[in-house]
Amino acid sequence: MGDKHVVIVGAGPGGLTAGMILARRGFKVSIFEKNDRVGGRNRTLELDRYIFDLGPTFLMMKFLLDDVFELAGRQSGDYLHFDFLDPMYALNFGDKRIEVTTDHERLKQQIASHFPGEEKGLDEFLRIEKRRYEKMEPCLKKDYSQFSAMLSKEMRSALPYLSLGKSLFSNLGRYFTSEQLRICFTFQAKYLGMSPWLCPAAFTIIPYVEHAHGIWHVRGGLSRISEAMARVVEEHGGTIHLNHAVKRILVKNGTAEGVELTGGEKITADAVVINADFAHAMNTLFEPGVLKKYTPDRLRKRPFSCSTFMLYLGLDKCYPEPHHAIHFAPDYRKNIEDIAVHKRVSENLSIYVRNADVTDPTLSPEGHSALYVLAPVTNNTSGIDWPKIQDQVRAQIMTTLKTRTSMSDIEQHIIAERVITPTDWERDDVYLGATFNLAHNIGQMLYFRPHNKFEEVDRCYLVGGGTHPGSGLPTIYESGRISADLICGK
Template structure:
């Protein structure tokens, strides 16, 4: 295909790679400029002493969006990246007592819920049906840009208000379905994918747990980093040039429009610039403050940002075959743990945590007879109240102690390789503003048209992709942002997209089912 226009993409994360596939397939000459030595950004692989760890995301959800992007480029995701659908999806351990082995099998899930709350088990099916409708109805809006309040006020959007109930928090919304607080936590901890508390997160995001049960939780062989490596390979086959170890110093702007980027080694001219990097960090580093009207440094400092994470990547002797692939421990006083993270900005003494024990599914991640443990503790972002040079050793010991609560004993003695990443590390190594691993919080005043726009409003011919723009964080949503952004860019270049978007979530409900589910 003759390429008459060119675009530079800053960052080889999942959003940038997805945009590269779509733009290259549509005839744009694409160059990706990546500051790190490998592709993937936070969705990349840490290799150390023969062990392999996902750096960031470990849950692969709703593969439909990426399947469509691969298909539009002429590739089959299932063939390019083999995946295992997990059953059970994960194990939930409640500090307040009880466990829940989450499974996509409805009958078994109802029995698992009944072990904790028989009354709530009977409501599981209605919860699934209700959220199937919610996703079906809202999906077209997740696939469209929101560039002003007028997009929000469209009649079709206003009709959704009773179903979306934006005036309710996620936990309040779940109280309609489940009475036991532990069960509600089991269907709302997913708000941590957005770096938010379920007591503040908008009710729309009940669709996150629904996606897990309806469409599955997957483990890509080799980890989620295998997905971005496959995307980079395909992009290269489509003619995309990927420059590694090439940090961008600044976006070149002339007469209010982006005309390229400058690195230490070269200047790259472009008809359009796509930024796939942490939004606040990238703006402060690459775009002069005076070139920004709405998103100045001063305004960014006043925005709410997500939590951060304390990470431990452990390569160990032997395996814990009786521990699930994914295990989430929810602290006894979950609300206080969240308050410590979001309001007080201090470290909890009894924190919630998550452990991925991936080698029970994928033994390619470790040498024979050994395995990997990925340990994540949600913590406050950088707010000037935690000195990680002092706290990291103490929190490491606390994390090892907490892990005993899910059956992981004697871990420290078995460690053969280890890496720790704190919020300071996220800020320094990945240029995340305040070390916030999920970018800006997804509160109602920072969503849709109130989030940085896919077609960036402060600089012409500049576009955003990734968790910092609409629709938000999480791999499926980031892939959707790539489609939105790519369509806008091509529209501005007066080019046609060479792909189609299949609207809807693949479910068909009768009118009676729709009315019943909404009511």
């Protein structure tokens, strides 16, 4: 295979996964990355002496990460130190706080104390959703380049478990009656950038997997995963060219023949893999006229995920707050509708706070902490002038931190700070600032999501959150594996 050259556009988790598997299988792999470091949205952000993850902080389904390392002939544990998180996270509603653990008896005790009588629902949730997960997992691992994949044995067997027409939130009504308790098992829709009231019920597999298998922290931050993958690519002889942006995919007679870099250099390839944000790539990387299905006008009409407003704070203090905590807005449903439907900034935001220094001493100087705050917000179809309201949104988040956590004096302890708004995400080539890519509605899943073997151009493949199986690290690793297998098959 050494004579077969694969060019990969972007060193995000999707591109790196495909790269390490293909390099291991003997392909000549060249990855071109526009940034000065690998990882994409899963890269390190350094501020002063503080180390943050720019994006992902939750690692679930670690076994899928282990699988792709094994396909690359490696053990993830030889490159990365994993900490299993127990409790996984704290959920705060103002009047109650639940420490969510994978110890189901302990979790039942907590449910019983906050929602008496509802604890029985947990066993039902785990029993019934396990079945759904077992039916759906093989479907997520398949390639959907051909419609016939929708009629496969696995899909036919999973069909009754898709609960078509039902939302994640309504599905949870099978197990729990309290709205707050249902929110505890449906807020995970935010991992897909969706509202639990709109997210398909099939995605109940996400909270199931979390409760069944738990979540992990990676020492030094989850960005270390991308850095480890980059090492594996290079150990197998692949090359990663940082600060090298691809300007165009070179297409002749409907077939990708290589790429042109912004510097003008042309690189020929037997296959091109696109890891750049899907919609951004469609809008910028092809000569006008090449694409028919994913034209700018057509893309604009598609539903996209929400965006995120980020605060990264280097503090000269480490507060006794949980590793992961979610503080729900007093009216969570209204907050979600503001994001997904009305496209405005809520008076009360929900925030996610990551205080990883309580687990990991390597992120900041002793006694200090690198606090990461994420507020899901509407994407840039809203027309909101984020630079104009940035200070106001920051102040709102600060008020929540000061009044709902032990961090009442936080403002006196900020040494370093960075704010990232949806405008900044878009500047970083994330289409519409929609950080979790195309929405995950049924009309954009499986065969209906952009295919791993790109349907518009031959010898061109897609990896990353904008293609099948979807946004989120485990599914992105799967996209890299599926595309690598397709290239090998070809």
